[in-house]
Amino acid sequence: xxxxxxNIVVSVLFAAVxxxxxxxxxxxxxxxxxxxxxxxxxxxxxxxADTILDATFMNSFEDYALDQFPxxxxxxxxxxxxxxxxxxxxxxxxxxxxxxVISKVETETKKDQVLSAxxxxxxIYDKYIKDKANKVYTSVVxxxxxxxxxxxxYPSIDYNEMIGLWKENMSFGEYxxxxxxxxxxxxxxxxxxxxxxxxxxxxxxxxxxxxVELSAKYTENSLGKIFKGVYGYQFPLSFEKDxxxxxxxxxxxxxxxxxxxxxxxxxxxxxxxxxxxxxxxYNMFLSxxxxxxxxxxNPNATTDKELxxxxxxxxxxxxxxxxxxxxxxxxxxxxxxxxxxxxMFVDNGTINFEGADVLFLFSTxxxxxxxxxxxx
Amino acid sequence: xxxxxxxxxYFFLPITLILCLALPKRLRNxxxxxxxxxxxxxxxxxxxxxxxxxxxxxxxSGLLTERFADKGKWLARLPMIVSTTxxxxxLGYFKYxxxxxxxxxxxxxLSIPLLRIALPIGISFYTFQILSYVVDVYRKDTPAQKNIVxxxxxxxxxxxxxxxxxxxxxxxAIQLENRKTTFEGAALGIRRFIIGLSKKVLxxxxxxxxxxxxxxxxxxxxxxxxxxxLSLVLHIYFDFSGYSDMAIGIGKILGFSxxxxxxxxxxxxxxxxxxxxxxxxLGSWFRDYVYIPLGGNRVSTGRWIFNTLVVWGLTGFWHxxxxxxxxxGLYFAVFLMLEKFFxxxxxxxxxxxxxxYVAIIMLVSFVIFNGVDMKESISYIGAMFGAGxxxxxxxxxIYYLRSYGIILIFALIGATPVVKGAVEKARNNKYMEKVIxxxxxxxxxxxxxxxxxxxxxxxxxxxLYFRF
Numbered sequence: 083x084x085x086x087x088x089n090i091v092v093s094v095l096f097a098a099v100x101x102x103x104x105x106x107x108x109x110x111x112x113x114x115x116x117x118x119x120x121x122x123x124x125x126x127x128x129x130x131a132d133t134i135l136d137a138t139f140m141n142s143f144e145d146y147a148l149d150q151f152p153x154x155x156x157x158x159x160x161x162x163x164x165x166x167x168x169x170x171x172x173x174x175x176x177x178x179x180x181x182x183v184i185s186k187v188e189t190e191t192k193k194d195q196v197l198s199a200x201x202x203x204x205x206i207y208d209k210y211i212k213d214k215a216n217k218v219y220t221s222v223v224x225x226x227x228x229x230x231x232x233x234x235x236y237p238s239i240d241y242n243e244m245i246g247l248w249k250e251n252m253s254f255g256e257y258x259x260x261x262x263x264x265x266x267x268x269x270x271x272x273x274x275x276x277x278x279x280x281x282x283x284x285x286x287x288x289x290x291x292x293x294v295e296l297s298a299k300y301t302e303n304s305l306g307k308i309f310k311g312v313y314g315y316q317f318p319l320s321f322e323k324d325x326x327x328x329x330x331x332x333x334x335x336x337x338x339x340x341x342x343x344x345x346x347x348x349x350x351x352x353x354x355x356x357x358x359x360x361x362x363x364y365n366m367f368l369s370x371x372x373x374x375x376x377x378x379x380n381p382n383a384t385t386d387k388e389l390x391x392x393x394x395x396x397x398x399x400x401x402x403x404x405x406x407x408x409x410x411x412x413x414x415x416x417x418x419x420x421x422x423x424x425x426m427f428v429d430n431g432t433i434n435f436e437g438a439d440v441l442f443l444f445s446t447x448x449x450x451x452x453x454x455x456x457x458x
Numbered sequence: 459x460x461x462x463x464x465x466x467x468y469f470f471l472p473i474t475l476i477l478c479l480a481l482p483k484r485l486r487n488x489x490x491x492x493x494x495x496x497x498x499x500x501x502x503x504x505x506x507x508x509x510x511x512x513x514x515x516x517x518x519s520g521l522l523t524e525r526f527a528d529k530g531k532w533l534a535r536l537p538m539i540v541s542t543t544x545x546x547x548x549l550g551y552f553k554y555x556x557x558x559x560x561x562x563x564x565x566x567x568l569s570i571p572l573l574r575i576a577l578p579i580g581i582s583f584y585t586f587q588i589l590s591y592v593v594d595v596y597r598k599d600t601p602a603q604k605n606i607v608x609x610x611x612x613x614x615x616x617x618x619x620x621x622x623x624x625x626x627x628x629x630x631a632i633q634l635e636n637r638k639t640t641f642e643g644a645a646l647g648i649r650r651f652i653i654g655l656s657k658k659v660l661x662x663x664x665x666x667x668x669x670x671x672x673x674x675x676x677x678x679x680x681x682x683x684x685x686x687x688l689s690l691v692l693h694i695y696f697d698f699s700g701y702s703d704m705a706i707g708i709g710k711i712l713g714f715s716x717x718x719x720x721x722x723x724x725x726x727x728x729x730x731x732x733x734x735x736x737x738x739x740l741g742s743w744f745r746d747y748v749y750i751p752l753g754g755n756r757v758s759t760g761r762w763i764f765n766t767l768v769v770w771g772l773t774g775f776w777h778x779x780x781x782x783x784x785x786x787g788l789y790f791a792v793f794l795m796l797e798k799f800f801x802x803x804x805x806x807x808x809x810x811x812x813x814x815y816v817a818i819i820m821l822v823s824f825v826i827f828n829g830v831d832m833k834e835s836i837s838y839i840g841a842m843f844g845a846g847x848x849x850x851x852x853x854x855x856i857y858y859l860r861s862y863g864i865i866l867i868f869a870l871i872g873a874t875p876v877v878k879g880a881v882e883k884a885r886n887n888k889y890m891e892k893v894i895x896x897x898x899x900x901x902x903x904x905x906x907x908x909x910x911x912x913x914x915x916x917x918x919x920x921x922l923y924f925r926f
Contacts, residue, residue: 083892083895083896084892084895085891085895086641086642087895088645088895088896088898088899089641089642089644089645089646090641090645091899092644092645092648092649092898092899092902093641093644093645093648095899095902095903096644096648096652096902096906097475099903099906100467100468100471100472100475101472103468103910104468104469104472104473107464107468107469108469134503135503135504137500137501137502137503140459140500140501140503143465144463144464144465145917147464147465147468147469148464148913148914148916148917149917151464151468151914151917154914154917157907157910157911157914157915158911158914158915159911160907160908160911161908161911161912161914161915162915164908164911164912168864169660169664169864169865169868170860170861170863170864170865171861171862171864171865172857172860172861173861175915189675189677189854189857190675190676190677190854235856235857235860236857237677237853237854237857318915
């Protein structure tokens with residue numbers, strides 16, 4: 083190719099790419115929602131003299147142009163491929179893929195966040211639980227980095243430090259270690275969470291420490307569709323597939339499950355299958371993060387003991403197992419609970435600590451980002 | 459509006475290129491003026507009025523300066539003094555008022571409220587362009603521009619409006635009236651633009667990200683401070699030179715030849731050489747409009763030292779209204795004086811160590827430049843040299859060195875003329891020239907796609923709750 087021809091090719095190619103992408107961007111119908119980001123996408127902003135003069139049109143247009151850019155996911159995949167394979171970066175937007183699993187980098191133990199969480203739990207203990215509960219237990223669920231970070235040279239939470247802080251500041255409860263009973267295969271490839279079918283042993287271990295034996299036989303049930311977890315959407319080079327499985331047993335047929343999302347009890351199924359059709363199928367377990375309070379009653383439980391669990395979404399898939407041994411399992415999600423509402427439920431007896439076992443079960447991810455904890 | 463944005467690349471630029479290239483020649487300066495005002499007003503439309511005032515003042519002053527040229531020294535100087543006062547007055551008000559109020563309060567113990575005015579984008583650049591124009595007309599280096607549209611197009615020209623290079627009117631006066639747009643110019647411009655865009659998005663932004671990570675880290679170590687300093691110098695170099703490349707490239711597409719602004723400063727063997735290669739349009743501006751009028755170097759040693767301190771103090775102050783910028787400028791003045799009087803002759807004898815000497819001075823200088831204040835800068839520099847309670851190495855340092863190591867290597871190679879030299883050498887071979895001609899469009903297309911991918915990914919903003 084002569085230089086003269088090359089100059090024409092470069093000019094025409096550049097003009098063509100600019101023109102094509104520009105036309106595509108102008109005329110592509112706007113998308114409403116991004117499942118990957120769990121947020122509505124910006125729409126074409128209001129155009130008026132006021133919005134131009136105060137520059138809100140321009141600022142909003144920049145956001146709109148990015149949100150609605152054609153082939154956005156394909157471009158994100160190109161970026162991820164380039165960053166990982168050509169530029170040698172260790173992660174893409176803090177996500178990495180090792181041992182066939184996607185995980186998220188957490189660079190350090192955020193001591194202030196852990197102490198903020200334990201401070202809030204201490205307030206709950208002092209105000210409502212002390213002198214009422216039978217016994218209090220605590221446990222922490224490791225994130226995937228616990229199994230991957232050291233092996234592949236990624237920074238991570240200092241788990242010893244975090245558990246040390248947890249034990250020291252949650253001294254009102256007996257700590258139950260579950261780190262040693264898990265491995266990376268217990269977690270979904272594309273999601274943060276553990277698999278319900280893999281954690282019956284964890285439930286047995288915790289229950290045993292609380293003086294209750296769990297021995298029911300369970301059947302695996304598949305939703306019959308691919309489960310793409312939150313990391314699966316966020317990591318654009320994810321081609322892995324998961325299958326969401328939930329566990330059922332004969333005794334569960336007699337369970338009564340009540341949700342208190344509005345203040346009054348609404349009976350719901352143990353597994354809300356319609357939630358499995360939404361953006362976050364993991365919400366099928368006790369309605370996931372959507373409901374602050376769920377109560378499971380089992381008239382045929384092996385004991386008449388009651389259990390109150392403070393939990394994040396890891397607890398939503400574990401809690402159903404405890405219904406075998408406890409006549410009443412009260413599941414509290416402090417991420418979505420305002421202090422006044424919590425007090426109301428305690429005052430009216432819906433949440434009852436009298437003689438109950440109490441379990442605080444949270445993931446390292448939540449403890450390291452405890453701004454999510456709402457109560458008090 | 460930033461060059462490195464989707465809005466610029468795929469919304470503004472296509473329309474602008476059509477208008478500025480397809481319209482009849484007599485309308486093209488008008489198109490440049492119009493699109494440049496939209497470009498400028500995109501972020502803060504109210505500030506267009508100050509730009510228009512500056513243009514009118516500069517244009518009228520140029521005409522009056524020329525008219526009064528033979529009417530006596532002071533009458534000829536009057537329009538220049540008025541325009542300088544108005545333009546520097548606006549620059550002083552927007553950029554430096556709070557600096558002076560803050561320092562006045564500190565000295566007097568008063569508490570005069572700060573103005574807290576947003577800085578109009580590019581005001582430092584277009585103010586200097588207008589000043590140089592009026593002075594050049596006064597010096598009879600160039601005739602005054604009679605056409606307000608052409609003059610407005612010169613001042614507002616969007617490629618170089620917000621980050622330079624500081625283009626002198628006399629350098630593009632002929633092109634404003636009569637410029638040619640050719641495939642050769644367009645291809646050169648496109649290549650320069652895409653390379654500049656890639657420097658900005660693929661290197662500068664990522665190294666800027668590393669600098670932010672360092673600042674937020676609670677796992678700092680001595681080597682992490684050095685990694686930060688290296689990343690910072692390369693970040694600023696690739697950011698700034700990338701913008702200059704984009705400006706020069708778009709200028710070329712439109713038929714203009716802007717001056718070069720960077721010439722591989724990292725290969726410098728002395729501080730004085732660095733400044734002949736770094737932000738050349740600013741350096742030459744201060745040389746021609748401040749240093750030489752003060753007497754330059756044809757003066758006594760004492761006066762030369764004074765001139766040098768003034769020029770470098772102002773150079774630092776031009777970059778930002780804070781003490782660390784002034785100290786940054788004076789820091790270079792000190793090394794320039796040391797090189798002139800003491801160490802210059804020894805530098806030539808130490809061979810490759812000259813690069814190490816320049817590297818250490820520059821790493822330290824940009825830590826001063828980028829500090830939130832002098833206190834932070836001093837603590838960072840101290841930490842680099844072991845003064846601070848930091849371990850030598852930390853886990854985060856190792857991780858981020860691994861994660862950004864290849865980018866740093868790309869950056870270090872790209873900051874030298876190695877690649878450019880190799881391509882030019884290969885072009886001497888006819889066979890290789892053909893190969894390069896085939897590869898060039900492919901490489902440019904791939905770079906454009908990858909840059910677009912990085913820009914698009916920047917908008918990915920997942921709702922954090924779903925991590926748990």
